Amino acid sequence: MALSRWSCPELAREAVTHGVAEAMSASTVWRWLARDAIKPWQYRSWLFPRDPDFATKAGRVLDLYERRWEGKQLGRGEYVISSDEKTSIQARCRCHPSLAPGQARMMRVNHEYDRGGAVAYLAAYDVSRARVFGRCAPSTGIVPFMALVEQVMTGEPYASAKRVFWVVDNGSSHRGNAAIDRLAARFGNAVMVHTPVHASWLNQVEIFFSVVQRKVVSPNDFTNLDEVKQRLAEFEKRYNATAKPFQWKFTRRDLHDLLARISEHER
Structure with missing residues:
Protein backbone atom coordinates (compact mmCIF):
# COMPACT_ATOMS: atom_id res chain seq x y z
CA MET A 1 0.00 0.00 0.00
CA ALA A 2 1.31 3.44 -0.93
CA LEU A 3 -0.73 5.24 1.76
CA SER A 4 -0.81 4.85 5.51
CA ARG A 5 -3.75 7.24 6.00
CA TRP A 6 -6.72 7.34 3.66
CA SER A 7 -9.33 9.96 2.74
CA CYS A 8 -12.81 9.17 1.42
CA PRO A 9 -11.95 10.11 -2.21
CA GLU A 10 -8.83 7.93 -2.08
CA LEU A 11 -10.79 4.98 -0.73
CA ALA A 12 -13.44 5.43 -3.43
CA ARG A 13 -10.81 5.40 -6.18
CA GLU A 14 -9.11 2.36 -4.63
CA ALA A 15 -12.42 0.46 -4.55
CA VAL A 16 -12.99 1.13 -8.28
CA THR A 17 -9.37 0.23 -9.13
CA HIS A 18 -9.70 -3.16 -7.44
CA GLY A 19 -13.07 -3.92 -8.98
CA VAL A 20 -15.11 -3.65 -5.82
CA ALA A 21 -17.58 -1.51 -7.78
CA GLU A 22 -17.78 -0.01 -11.25
CA ALA A 23 -18.25 3.45 -9.76
CA MET A 24 -18.22 4.85 -6.25
CA SER A 25 -18.40 8.33 -4.82
CA ALA A 26 -16.54 9.72 -1.84
CA SER A 27 -19.88 10.49 -0.18
CA THR A 28 -20.87 6.82 -0.37
CA VAL A 29 -17.62 5.82 1.30
CA TRP A 30 -18.21 8.47 3.96
CA ARG A 31 -21.71 7.11 4.71
CA TRP A 32 -20.37 3.56 5.07
CA LEU A 33 -17.56 4.65 7.37
CA ALA A 34 -19.85 6.92 9.41
CA ARG A 35 -22.28 4.06 9.93
CA ASP A 36 -19.54 1.95 11.53
CA ALA A 37 -17.73 4.91 13.14
CA ILE A 38 -14.50 4.18 11.24
CA LYS A 39 -12.09 7.05 10.57
CA PRO A 40 -9.03 5.79 8.66
CA TRP A 41 -7.59 9.32 8.36
CA GLN A 42 -7.15 9.58 12.13
CA TYR A 43 -4.78 7.85 14.51
CA ARG A 44 -3.60 8.09 18.09
CA SER A 45 -0.49 6.84 19.86
CA TRP A 46 -0.54 4.54 22.85
CA LEU A 47 1.86 2.40 24.84
CA PHE A 48 1.58 -1.18 25.99
CA PRO A 49 2.57 -1.41 29.67
CA ARG A 50 6.07 -2.84 29.92
CA ASP A 51 6.47 -2.54 33.68
CA PRO A 52 6.15 -6.09 35.10
CA ASP A 53 4.65 -4.60 38.28
CA ALA A 100 -5.84 41.65 20.52
CA PRO A 101 -9.08 39.90 19.57
CA GLY A 102 -11.81 42.03 18.06
CA GLN A 103 -15.36 41.64 16.84
CA ALA A 104 -15.56 38.38 14.86
CA ARG A 105 -11.74 38.18 14.90
CA MET A 106 -9.47 35.89 16.87
CA MET A 107 -6.31 37.08 18.58
CA ARG A 108 -3.44 37.13 16.11
Missing part, protein backbone atom coordinates in the same frame (compact mmCIF):
# COMPACT_ATOMS: atom_id res chain seq x y z
CA PHE A 54 2.30 -2.22 36.45
CA ALA A 55 -0.89 -3.34 38.22
CA THR A 56 0.70 -3.25 41.67
CA LYS A 57 2.31 0.16 41.25
CA ALA A 58 -0.74 1.71 39.59
CA GLY A 59 -3.00 0.24 42.26
CA ARG A 60 -0.98 1.85 45.04
CA VAL A 61 -1.31 5.27 43.43
CA LEU A 62 -5.06 4.83 42.86
CA ASP A 63 -5.49 3.78 46.48
CA LEU A 64 -3.74 6.95 47.64
CA TYR A 65 -6.17 9.03 45.59
CA GLU A 66 -8.93 7.34 47.60
CA ARG A 67 -6.92 7.97 50.76
CA ARG A 68 -5.90 4.37 51.38
CA TRP A 69 -2.48 2.84 51.90
CA GLU A 70 -1.75 -0.87 52.29
CA GLY A 71 -5.43 -1.58 52.91
CA LYS A 72 -5.88 1.05 55.63
CA GLN A 73 -7.63 4.41 55.41
CA LEU A 74 -5.41 7.45 55.74
CA GLY A 75 -6.08 9.52 58.82
CA ARG A 76 -5.76 13.13 59.83
CA GLY A 77 -2.23 14.38 59.48
CA GLU A 78 -1.57 12.30 56.37
CA TYR A 79 -1.30 13.95 52.95
CA VAL A 80 -0.85 12.94 49.30
CA ILE A 81 1.34 15.09 47.06
CA SER A 82 1.52 14.64 43.28
CA SER A 83 4.71 16.09 41.84
CA ASP A 84 6.57 16.48 38.55
CA GLU A 85 8.37 18.96 36.29
CA LYS A 86 7.16 20.82 33.21
CA THR A 87 10.33 21.16 31.18
CA SER A 88 11.55 23.74 28.70
CA ILE A 89 8.97 26.51 28.91
CA GLN A 90 10.34 28.95 26.36
CA ALA A 91 10.21 32.72 26.27
CA ARG A 92 9.24 33.52 22.69
CA CYS A 93 9.41 37.22 21.90
CA ARG A 94 7.29 37.75 18.79
CA CYS A 95 8.92 39.80 16.02
CA HIS A 96 5.69 41.80 15.64
CA PRO A 97 3.26 42.66 18.46
CA SER A 98 0.31 40.35 18.95
CA LEU A 99 -3.07 41.78 17.93
CA VAL A 109 0.06 36.02 17.10
CA ASN A 110 2.96 36.49 14.72
CA HIS A 111 4.60 33.27 13.58
CA GLU A 112 8.18 34.60 13.82
CA TYR A 113 9.85 35.02 17.19
CA ASP A 114 13.20 35.42 18.92
CA ARG A 115 14.15 32.82 21.54
CA GLY A 116 14.62 34.20 25.02
CA GLY A 117 15.74 30.98 26.70
CA ALA A 118 13.79 28.31 28.56
CA VAL A 119 12.93 27.47 32.14
CA ALA A 120 11.65 24.39 33.97
CA TYR A 121 8.59 24.65 36.23
CA LEU A 122 8.49 22.20 39.14
CA ALA A 123 5.22 21.73 40.98
CA ALA A 124 3.81 19.75 43.89
CA TYR A 125 0.02 19.36 44.03
CA ASP A 126 -1.79 18.40 47.24
CA VAL A 127 -4.44 16.01 45.91
CA SER A 128 -7.01 16.52 48.69
CA ARG A 129 -6.45 20.21 49.41
CA ALA A 130 -6.08 21.29 45.74
CA ARG A 131 -3.09 23.42 46.65
CA VAL A 132 -0.07 23.88 44.38
CA PHE A 133 3.51 24.67 45.35
CA GLY A 134 5.75 25.60 42.45
CA ARG A 135 9.18 26.94 41.64
CA CYS A 136 11.22 27.63 38.53
CA ALA A 137 14.73 26.38 37.80
CA PRO A 138 17.10 26.59 34.83
CA SER A 139 16.72 22.83 34.33
CA THR A 140 15.42 19.70 36.02
CA GLY A 141 17.47 17.36 38.19
CA ILE A 142 17.91 16.00 41.68
CA VAL A 143 18.92 19.36 43.20
CA PRO A 144 15.93 21.36 41.84
CA PHE A 145 13.51 18.57 42.80
CA MET A 146 14.85 18.35 46.35
CA ALA A 147 14.58 22.14 46.59
CA LEU A 148 10.88 21.78 45.79
CA VAL A 149 10.56 19.05 48.43
CA GLU A 150 12.29 21.34 50.94
CA GLN A 151 9.88 24.16 50.05
CA VAL A 152 6.85 21.97 50.74
CA MET A 153 8.03 19.85 53.66
CA THR A 154 9.36 22.70 55.79
CA GLY A 155 5.96 24.39 55.82
CA GLU A 156 2.78 23.41 57.61
CA PRO A 157 0.85 21.18 57.68
CA TYR A 158 3.51 18.94 56.13
CA ALA A 159 6.37 19.65 58.54
CA SER A 160 4.41 18.18 61.45
CA ALA A 161 2.40 15.65 59.42
CA LYS A 162 2.38 11.98 60.32
CA ARG A 163 3.08 10.97 56.72
CA VAL A 164 3.32 12.78 53.39
CA PHE A 165 3.14 10.57 50.31
CA TRP A 166 4.92 11.89 47.22
CA VAL A 167 3.60 10.43 43.95
CA VAL A 168 6.22 10.82 41.21
CA ASP A 169 7.03 9.29 37.84
CA ASN A 170 10.31 7.62 36.84
CA GLY A 171 12.09 10.73 35.59
CA SER A 172 15.79 11.04 36.37
CA SER A 173 15.14 13.63 39.10
CA HIS A 174 13.41 11.06 41.31
CA ARG A 175 14.02 7.61 39.84
CA GLY A 176 14.37 4.34 41.71
CA ASN A 177 15.25 3.31 45.25
CA ALA A 178 18.01 5.91 45.52
CA ALA A 179 15.39 8.67 45.27
CA ILE A 180 13.16 6.90 47.81
CA ASP A 181 16.05 6.66 50.28
CA ARG A 182 17.13 10.25 49.61
CA LEU A 183 13.68 11.59 50.40
CA ALA A 184 13.26 9.46 53.52
CA ALA A 185 16.70 10.44 54.80
CA ARG A 186 15.89 14.15 54.46
CA PHE A 187 12.34 13.95 55.81
CA GLY A 188 11.41 10.99 57.97
CA ASN A 189 7.69 11.47 57.42
CA ALA A 190 7.93 11.53 53.60
CA VAL A 191 7.13 8.42 51.52
CA MET A 192 7.91 8.36 47.78
CA VAL A 193 5.57 6.32 45.58
CA HIS A 194 6.41 5.77 41.90
CA THR A 195 3.90 5.43 39.10
CA PRO A 196 4.60 2.55 36.68
CA VAL A 197 6.98 3.19 33.77
CA HIS A 198 5.24 5.17 30.99
CA ALA A 199 2.24 5.95 33.20
CA SER A 200 2.66 9.63 34.02
CA TRP A 201 -1.06 9.96 33.20
CA LEU A 202 -1.65 8.49 36.67
CA ASN A 203 0.02 11.53 38.21
CA GLN A 204 -2.60 14.19 38.98
CA VAL A 205 -0.14 17.06 38.72
CA GLU A 206 -0.15 16.43 34.96
CA ILE A 207 -3.74 17.73 34.92
CA PHE A 208 -2.54 20.92 36.57
CA PHE A 209 0.24 21.21 33.98
CA SER A 210 -2.36 20.92 31.21
CA VAL A 211 -4.19 23.87 32.78
CA VAL A 212 -0.90 25.81 32.88
CA GLN A 213 -0.31 25.03 29.22
CA ARG A 214 -3.73 26.33 28.18
CA LYS A 215 -4.06 29.33 30.49
CA VAL A 216 -0.50 30.53 31.03
CA VAL A 217 1.90 29.35 28.33
CA SER A 218 -0.30 29.50 25.20
CA PRO A 219 0.02 31.53 23.11
CA ASN A 220 3.67 31.86 24.01
CA ASP A 221 4.45 35.57 23.80
CA PHE A 222 6.93 36.56 26.50
CA THR A 223 9.63 39.22 26.42
CA ASN A 224 12.05 37.25 28.61
CA LEU A 225 12.29 34.46 31.18
CA ASP A 226 11.54 36.80 34.08
CA GLU A 227 8.15 37.45 32.51
CA VAL A 228 7.54 33.69 32.25
CA LYS A 229 8.42 33.19 35.92
CA GLN A 230 6.23 36.10 37.01
CA ARG A 231 3.25 34.81 35.04
CA LEU A 232 3.63 31.32 36.55
CA ALA A 233 3.87 32.73 40.08
CA GLU A 234 0.81 34.93 39.60
CA PHE A 235 -1.21 32.07 38.15
CA GLU A 236 -0.23 29.84 41.06
CA LYS A 237 -1.64 32.35 43.54
CA ARG A 238 -4.82 32.73 41.50
CA TYR A 239 -5.23 28.96 41.21
CA ASN A 240 -4.76 28.33 44.92
CA ALA A 241 -7.38 30.95 45.77
CA THR A 242 -10.20 29.17 43.90
CA ALA A 243 -9.17 25.61 43.03
CA LYS A 244 -11.07 22.47 44.04
CA PRO A 245 -9.71 18.91 43.98
CA PHE A 246 -9.81 17.18 40.61
CA GLN A 247 -12.71 14.76 40.24
CA TRP A 248 -10.50 11.73 39.70
CA LYS A 249 -12.69 8.85 38.51
CA PHE A 250 -10.18 6.20 37.38
CA THR A 251 -10.32 3.41 39.99
CA ARG A 252 -8.86 -0.05 40.51
CA ARG A 253 -11.87 -1.48 38.68
CA ASP A 254 -11.08 0.72 35.66
CA LEU A 255 -7.46 -0.38 35.88
CA HIS A 256 -8.49 -4.04 35.82
CA ASP A 257 -10.71 -3.44 32.77
CA LEU A 258 -7.94 -1.54 30.97
CA LEU A 259 -5.36 -4.27 31.52
CA ALA A 260 -7.88 -6.89 30.40
CA ARG A 261 -8.44 -5.02 27.10
CA ILE A 262 -4.71 -4.64 26.56
CA SER A 263 -4.26 -8.36 27.20
CA GLU A 264 -6.79 -9.08 24.45
CA HIS A 265 -4.74 -7.01 21.98
CA GLU A 266 -1.59 -9.00 22.83
CA ARG A 267 -3.15 -12.33 21.94
Whole structure:
Protein backbone atom coordinates (compact mmCIF):
# COMPACT_ATOMS: atom_id res chain seq x y z
CA MET A 1 0.00 0.00 0.00
CA ALA A 2 1.31 3.44 -0.93
CA LEU A 3 -0.73 5.24 1.76
CA SER A 4 -0.81 4.85 5.51
CA ARG A 5 -3.75 7.24 6.00
CA TRP A 6 -6.72 7.34 3.66
CA SER A 7 -9.33 9.96 2.74
CA CYS A 8 -12.81 9.17 1.42
CA PRO A 9 -11.95 10.11 -2.21
CA GLU A 10 -8.83 7.93 -2.08
CA LEU A 11 -10.79 4.98 -0.73
CA ALA A 12 -13.44 5.43 -3.43
CA ARG A 13 -10.81 5.40 -6.18
CA GLU A 14 -9.11 2.36 -4.63
CA ALA A 15 -12.42 0.46 -4.55
CA VAL A 16 -12.99 1.13 -8.28
CA THR A 17 -9.37 0.23 -9.13
CA HIS A 18 -9.70 -3.16 -7.44
CA GLY A 19 -13.07 -3.92 -8.98
CA VAL A 20 -15.11 -3.65 -5.82
CA ALA A 21 -17.58 -1.51 -7.78
CA GLU A 22 -17.78 -0.01 -11.25
CA ALA A 23 -18.25 3.45 -9.76
CA MET A 24 -18.22 4.85 -6.25
CA SER A 25 -18.40 8.33 -4.82
CA ALA A 26 -16.54 9.72 -1.84
CA SER A 27 -19.88 10.49 -0.18
CA THR A 28 -20.87 6.82 -0.37
CA VAL A 29 -17.62 5.82 1.30
CA TRP A 30 -18.21 8.47 3.96
CA ARG A 31 -21.71 7.11 4.71
CA TRP A 32 -20.37 3.56 5.07
CA LEU A 33 -17.56 4.65 7.37
CA ALA A 34 -19.85 6.92 9.41
CA ARG A 35 -22.28 4.06 9.93
CA ASP A 36 -19.54 1.95 11.53
CA ALA A 37 -17.73 4.91 13.14
CA ILE A 38 -14.50 4.18 11.24
CA LYS A 39 -12.09 7.05 10.57
CA PRO A 40 -9.03 5.79 8.66
CA TRP A 41 -7.59 9.32 8.36
CA GLN A 42 -7.15 9.58 12.13
CA TYR A 43 -4.78 7.85 14.51
CA ARG A 44 -3.60 8.09 18.09
CA SER A 45 -0.49 6.84 19.86
CA TRP A 46 -0.54 4.54 22.85
CA LEU A 47 1.86 2.40 24.84
CA PHE A 48 1.58 -1.18 25.99
CA PRO A 49 2.57 -1.41 29.67
CA ARG A 50 6.07 -2.84 29.92
CA ASP A 51 6.47 -2.54 33.68
CA PRO A 52 6.15 -6.09 35.10
CA ASP A 53 4.65 -4.60 38.28
CA PHE A 54 2.30 -2.22 36.45
CA ALA A 55 -0.89 -3.34 38.22
CA THR A 56 0.70 -3.25 41.67
CA LYS A 57 2.31 0.16 41.25
CA ALA A 58 -0.74 1.71 39.59
CA GLY A 59 -3.00 0.24 42.26
CA ARG A 60 -0.98 1.85 45.04
CA VAL A 61 -1.31 5.27 43.43
CA LEU A 62 -5.06 4.83 42.86
CA ASP A 63 -5.49 3.78 46.48
CA LEU A 64 -3.74 6.95 47.64
CA TYR A 65 -6.17 9.03 45.59
CA GLU A 66 -8.93 7.34 47.60
CA ARG A 67 -6.92 7.97 50.76
CA ARG A 68 -5.90 4.37 51.38
CA TRP A 69 -2.48 2.84 51.90
CA GLU A 70 -1.75 -0.87 52.29
CA GLY A 71 -5.43 -1.58 52.91
CA LYS A 72 -5.88 1.05 55.63
CA GLN A 73 -7.63 4.41 55.41
CA LEU A 74 -5.41 7.45 55.74
CA GLY A 75 -6.08 9.52 58.82
CA ARG A 76 -5.76 13.13 59.83
CA GLY A 77 -2.23 14.38 59.48
CA GLU A 78 -1.57 12.30 56.37
CA TYR A 79 -1.30 13.95 52.95
CA VAL A 80 -0.85 12.94 49.30
CA ILE A 81 1.34 15.09 47.06
CA SER A 82 1.52 14.64 43.28
CA SER A 83 4.71 16.09 41.84
CA ASP A 84 6.57 16.48 38.55
CA GLU A 85 8.37 18.96 36.29
CA LYS A 86 7.16 20.82 33.21
CA THR A 87 10.33 21.16 31.18
CA SER A 88 11.55 23.74 28.70
CA ILE A 89 8.97 26.51 28.91
CA GLN A 90 10.34 28.95 26.36
CA ALA A 91 10.21 32.72 26.27
CA ARG A 92 9.24 33.52 22.69
CA CYS A 93 9.41 37.22 21.90
CA ARG A 94 7.29 37.75 18.79
CA CYS A 95 8.92 39.80 16.02
CA HIS A 96 5.69 41.80 15.64
CA PRO A 97 3.26 42.66 18.46
CA SER A 98 0.31 40.35 18.95
CA LEU A 99 -3.07 41.78 17.93
CA ALA A 100 -5.84 41.65 20.52
CA PRO A 101 -9.08 39.90 19.57
CA GLY A 102 -11.81 42.03 18.06
CA GLN A 103 -15.36 41.64 16.84
CA ALA A 104 -15.56 38.38 14.86
CA ARG A 105 -11.74 38.18 14.90
CA MET A 106 -9.47 35.89 16.87
CA MET A 107 -6.31 37.08 18.58
CA ARG A 108 -3.44 37.13 16.11
CA VAL A 109 0.06 36.02 17.10
CA ASN A 110 2.96 36.49 14.72
CA HIS A 111 4.60 33.27 13.58
CA GLU A 112 8.18 34.60 13.82
CA TYR A 113 9.85 35.02 17.19
CA ASP A 114 13.20 35.42 18.92
CA ARG A 115 14.15 32.82 21.54
CA GLY A 116 14.62 34.20 25.02
CA GLY A 117 15.74 30.98 26.70
CA ALA A 118 13.79 28.31 28.56
CA VAL A 119 12.93 27.47 32.14
CA ALA A 120 11.65 24.39 33.97
CA TYR A 121 8.59 24.65 36.23
CA LEU A 122 8.49 22.20 39.14
CA ALA A 123 5.22 21.73 40.98
CA ALA A 124 3.81 19.75 43.89
CA TYR A 125 0.02 19.36 44.03
CA ASP A 126 -1.79 18.40 47.24
CA VAL A 127 -4.44 16.01 45.91
CA SER A 128 -7.01 16.52 48.69
CA ARG A 129 -6.45 20.21 49.41
CA ALA A 130 -6.08 21.29 45.74
CA ARG A 131 -3.09 23.42 46.65
CA VAL A 132 -0.07 23.88 44.38
CA PHE A 133 3.51 24.67 45.35
CA GLY A 134 5.75 25.60 42.45
CA ARG A 135 9.18 26.94 41.64
CA CYS A 136 11.22 27.63 38.53
CA ALA A 137 14.73 26.38 37.80
CA PRO A 138 17.10 26.59 34.83
CA SER A 139 16.72 22.83 34.33
CA THR A 140 15.42 19.70 36.02
CA GLY A 141 17.47 17.36 38.19
CA ILE A 142 17.91 16.00 41.68
CA VAL A 143 18.92 19.36 43.20
CA PRO A 144 15.93 21.36 41.84
CA PHE A 145 13.51 18.57 42.80
CA MET A 146 14.85 18.35 46.35
CA ALA A 147 14.58 22.14 46.59
CA LEU A 148 10.88 21.78 45.79
CA VAL A 149 10.56 19.05 48.43
CA GLU A 150 12.29 21.34 50.94
CA GLN A 151 9.88 24.16 50.05
CA VAL A 152 6.85 21.97 50.74
CA MET A 153 8.03 19.85 53.66
CA THR A 154 9.36 22.70 55.79
CA GLY A 155 5.96 24.39 55.82
CA GLU A 156 2.78 23.41 57.61
CA PRO A 157 0.85 21.18 57.68
CA TYR A 158 3.51 18.94 56.13
CA ALA A 159 6.37 19.65 58.54
CA SER A 160 4.41 18.18 61.45
CA ALA A 161 2.40 15.65 59.42
CA LYS A 162 2.38 11.98 60.32
CA ARG A 163 3.08 10.97 56.72
CA VAL A 164 3.32 12.78 53.39
CA PHE A 165 3.14 10.57 50.31
CA TRP A 166 4.92 11.89 47.22
CA VAL A 167 3.60 10.43 43.95
CA VAL A 168 6.22 10.82 41.21
CA ASP A 169 7.03 9.29 37.84
CA ASN A 170 10.31 7.62 36.84
CA GLY A 171 12.09 10.73 35.59
CA SER A 172 15.79 11.04 36.37
CA SER A 173 15.14 13.63 39.10
CA HIS A 174 13.41 11.06 41.31
CA ARG A 175 14.02 7.61 39.84
CA GLY A 176 14.37 4.34 41.71
CA ASN A 177 15.25 3.31 45.25
CA ALA A 178 18.01 5.91 45.52
CA ALA A 179 15.39 8.67 45.27
CA ILE A 180 13.16 6.90 47.81
CA ASP A 181 16.05 6.66 50.28
CA ARG A 182 17.13 10.25 49.61
CA LEU A 183 13.68 11.59 50.40
CA ALA A 184 13.26 9.46 53.52
CA ALA A 185 16.70 10.44 54.80
CA ARG A 186 15.89 14.15 54.46
CA PHE A 187 12.34 13.95 55.81
CA GLY A 188 11.41 10.99 57.97
CA ASN A 189 7.69 11.47 57.42
CA ALA A 190 7.93 11.53 53.60
CA VAL A 191 7.13 8.42 51.52
CA MET A 192 7.91 8.36 47.78
CA VAL A 193 5.57 6.32 45.58
CA HIS A 194 6.41 5.77 41.90
CA THR A 195 3.90 5.43 39.10
CA PRO A 196 4.60 2.55 36.68
CA VAL A 197 6.98 3.19 33.77
CA HIS A 198 5.24 5.17 30.99
CA ALA A 199 2.24 5.95 33.20
CA SER A 200 2.66 9.63 34.02
CA TRP A 201 -1.06 9.96 33.20
CA LEU A 202 -1.65 8.49 36.67
CA ASN A 203 0.02 11.53 38.21
CA GLN A 204 -2.60 14.19 38.98
CA VAL A 205 -0.14 17.06 38.72
CA GLU A 206 -0.15 16.43 34.96
CA ILE A 207 -3.74 17.73 34.92
CA PHE A 208 -2.54 20.92 36.57
CA PHE A 209 0.24 21.21 33.98
CA SER A 210 -2.36 20.92 31.21
CA VAL A 211 -4.19 23.87 32.78
CA VAL A 212 -0.90 25.81 32.88
CA GLN A 213 -0.31 25.03 29.22
CA ARG A 214 -3.73 26.33 28.18
CA LYS A 215 -4.06 29.33 30.49
CA VAL A 216 -0.50 30.53 31.03
CA VAL A 217 1.90 29.35 28.33
CA SER A 218 -0.30 29.50 25.20
CA PRO A 219 0.02 31.53 23.11
CA ASN A 220 3.67 31.86 24.01
CA ASP A 221 4.45 35.57 23.80
CA PHE A 222 6.93 36.56 26.50
CA THR A 223 9.63 39.22 26.42
CA ASN A 224 12.05 37.25 28.61
CA LEU A 225 12.29 34.46 31.18
CA ASP A 226 11.54 36.80 34.08
CA GLU A 227 8.15 37.45 32.51
CA VAL A 228 7.54 33.69 32.25
CA LYS A 229 8.42 33.19 35.92
CA GLN A 230 6.23 36.10 37.01
CA ARG A 231 3.25 34.81 35.04
CA LEU A 232 3.63 31.32 36.55
CA ALA A 233 3.87 32.73 40.08
CA GLU A 234 0.81 34.93 39.60
CA PHE A 235 -1.21 32.07 38.15
CA GLU A 236 -0.23 29.84 41.06
CA LYS A 237 -1.64 32.35 43.54
CA ARG A 238 -4.82 32.73 41.50
CA TYR A 239 -5.23 28.96 41.21
CA ASN A 240 -4.76 28.33 44.92
CA ALA A 241 -7.38 30.95 45.77
CA THR A 242 -10.20 29.17 43.90
CA ALA A 243 -9.17 25.61 43.03
CA LYS A 244 -11.07 22.47 44.04
CA PRO A 245 -9.71 18.91 43.98
CA PHE A 246 -9.81 17.18 40.61
CA GLN A 247 -12.71 14.76 40.24
CA TRP A 248 -10.50 11.73 39.70
CA LYS A 249 -12.69 8.85 38.51
CA PHE A 250 -10.18 6.20 37.38
CA THR A 251 -10.32 3.41 39.99
CA ARG A 252 -8.86 -0.05 40.51
CA ARG A 253 -11.87 -1.48 38.68
CA ASP A 254 -11.08 0.72 35.66
CA LEU A 255 -7.46 -0.38 35.88
CA HIS A 256 -8.49 -4.04 35.82
CA ASP A 257 -10.71 -3.44 32.77
CA LEU A 258 -7.94 -1.54 30.97
CA LEU A 259 -5.36 -4.27 31.52
CA ALA A 260 -7.88 -6.89 30.40
CA ARG A 261 -8.44 -5.02 27.10
CA ILE A 262 -4.71 -4.64 26.56
CA SER A 263 -4.26 -8.36 27.20
CA GLU A 264 -6.79 -9.08 24.45
CA HIS A 265 -4.74 -7.01 21.98
CA GLU A 266 -1.59 -9.00 22.83
CA ARG A 267 -3.15 -12.33 21.94
